[in-house]
Amino acid sequence: MADTICRISGCLIQHGPCNDRVYMMKLGSANTHSVISSLMSLAREHHYSKIVAKVPSRSGNPFLEAGFIEEARIPRFFPEPDDGLFLSRFFSATRRDEQNSRTYDQIVSRIPVRREEPAVGSLPPGYSIHSCSARDADDLARFYAAVFSSYPFPIHDAAHIRTMMGHATRFYAVIHNQDPAAAASAEMDPTTGTVEMTDFATSPGHRGRGLARRLLSVMEDAARDQGMRVAYTIARAGSPAMNAVFARAGYCFGGRLANNTHIGGSLESMNVWYKDL
Numbered sequence: 001m002a003d004t005i006c007r008i009s010g011c012l013i014q015h016g017p018c019n020d021r022v023y024m025m026k027l028g029s030a031n032t033h034s035v036i037s038s039l040m041s042l043a044r045e046h047h048y049s050k051i052v053a054k055v056p057s058r059s060g061n062p063f064l065e066a067g068f069i070e071e072a073r074i075p076r077f078f079p080e081p082d083d084g085l086f087l088s089r090f091f092s093a094t095r096r097d098e099q100n101s102r103t104y105d106q107i108v109s110r111i112p113v114r115r116e117e118p119a120v121g122s123l124p125p126g127y128s129i130h131s132c133s134a135r136d137a138d139d140l141a142r143f144y145a146a147v148f149s150s151y152p153f154p155i156h157d158a159a160h161i162r163t164m165m166g167h168a169t170r171f172y173a174v175i176h177n178q179d180p181a182a183a184a185s186a187e188m189d190p191t192t193g194t195v196e197m198t199d200f201a202t203s204p205g206h207r208g209r210g211l212a213r214r215l216l217s218v219m220e221d222a223a224r225d226q227g228m229r230v231a232y233t234i235a236r237a238g239s240p241a242m243n244a245v246f247a248r249a250g251y252c253f254g255g256r257l258a259n260n261t262h263i264g265g266s267l268e269s270m271n272v273w274y275k276d277l
Contacts, residue, residue, distance in 0.1 A: 002154035009038045014054040019152050019262045020095075021050040023146040026147065035195070040066070040089070047161040049095035050088060052257060053101040057083040066139075072255025072272035074232050079193055086257060086272060098258050098269055107185075108271065111240075111247040122211050123174070130217055132171035137161040140171060153185045155199055172218055174211045180209035188217040195227035195277075201244060212245050220249075223275050231277050234261070237269040248275040 003016025015021065027035065046106040052071075053063060056078045060070070068087040077084025098104065105114050123246025124128065132140060137158040145156035154160040165171065168190065174182040183200040188195045195217055200212050203262050223231060235242045237256055247253070251273035260270045 001059065002157070003152070003161075005173055008042065011038075012036055013039075013042075015042060015046070015048065016152075017046070020149060021048050021052060021260070021269070022157070024051070024053040024055070027053070027055050027059060033035075034058050036062060036066050041091075041193050043091060049092045050090055050259070053085060053087045053089075053258065055085050057085050060085050061088060063087045063089075063095045070255075073259050074096040074230065074254050074272065074274040076276070077192065077194060077230055077232075077274075079229070084194075086255065087164040087234075088257065090258075095259050100238060100269070104256060104269055104271070105242050106252055107237065108247075111244050123211075123214060126176055127209075127211070129174050129214065130173050131222075132165075132173055132183075134162045134165055134171070136171070137165070139180060140173065140183055140271060143173075143203070144185055144199070144201055148263065149205060150262050152261045152263060153199075155236075170219070170222060172215050173201075174215060175204075176206065177181070181206040182215060184212065184215045184219060186223055188223060188226055190229055193227060195223040195226075195231050197231055197233045198247075200245075212242065213249065216249055222276075228277055230274060234270045234272055236261075236263060237271045243271055243273070246275075249275070251275040 003014050003018045005014045007013065009030040011024050012026035014023040014025060022039055024039060039051050043052040055063060059103050068089045069087055071088045072086040074084040087098045139162050141156050141158040146259050168188040171185045172184060185199040187198055197216060204213055220231060233246055235246060254272035254274050259267050261268055
């Protein structure tokens with residue numbers, strides 16, 4: 001069952017047992033100390049083992065004083081300008097300790113440091129990239145349900161996808177024989193000028209063809225056309241291929257969120273990557 005998205009103390013929140021966490025996606029205008037108190041109460045009421053808060057750096061000190069730690073940072077995320085911080089509060093040692101931390105470090109360190117690479121050539125024969133509309137939501141939902149055994153947001157639900165499309169999120173798909181072979185979304189936030197490149201998935205039979213990199217290139221062009229300043233992603237720390245896609249597209253590593261997201265059947269750590277558009 002997908003976690004709940006709601007507003008608490010004016011903040012946009014996701015919480016629930018699937019990810020076993022509270023995720024504050026957007027800080028509202030309420031007093032920061034009051035917000036922290038609400039987040040802590042919610043976590044303790046439901047016995048969640050983690051809180052993640054995405055906040056401007058100017059609002060970070062009260063969180064740090066309340067026992068949060070900085071796990072990732074995106075420079076100039078906010079237009080003031082101000083950095084965006086991912087601050088986390090853990091309620092158990094198990095949730096904080098990563099079993100595969102050395103592997104995660106190696107995945108990032110082994111990606112060659114190089115200048116941004118262009119998306120390689122055109123798509124393979126028989127493939128095309130399609131900008132999706134609401135009428136594609138059912139196909140997208142079936143596609144995502146087939147690829148992911150679990151996911152932090154309900155993208156297996158066509159109604160949820162349509163709702164996202166109505167709130168500045170654009171979905172794109174690589175089509176092969178009239179069916180999605182890969183898909184992703186660009187979740188734009190006009191208030192900050194940022195876009196999250198997310199929901200990347202490729203069917204097993206179509207992997208190794210560079211489809212995600214080509215999708216990302218198309219999404220970046222669309223985001224620039226909409227005036228977005230900064231692109232970022234939260235990618236599975238254990239996926240060498242997905243981290244390489246972003247690194248080779250010129251994204252910078254911003255940090256790792258430990259044991260953060262229930263995806264593909266288990267709780268996984270996630271890497272934050274960012275890029276000035």
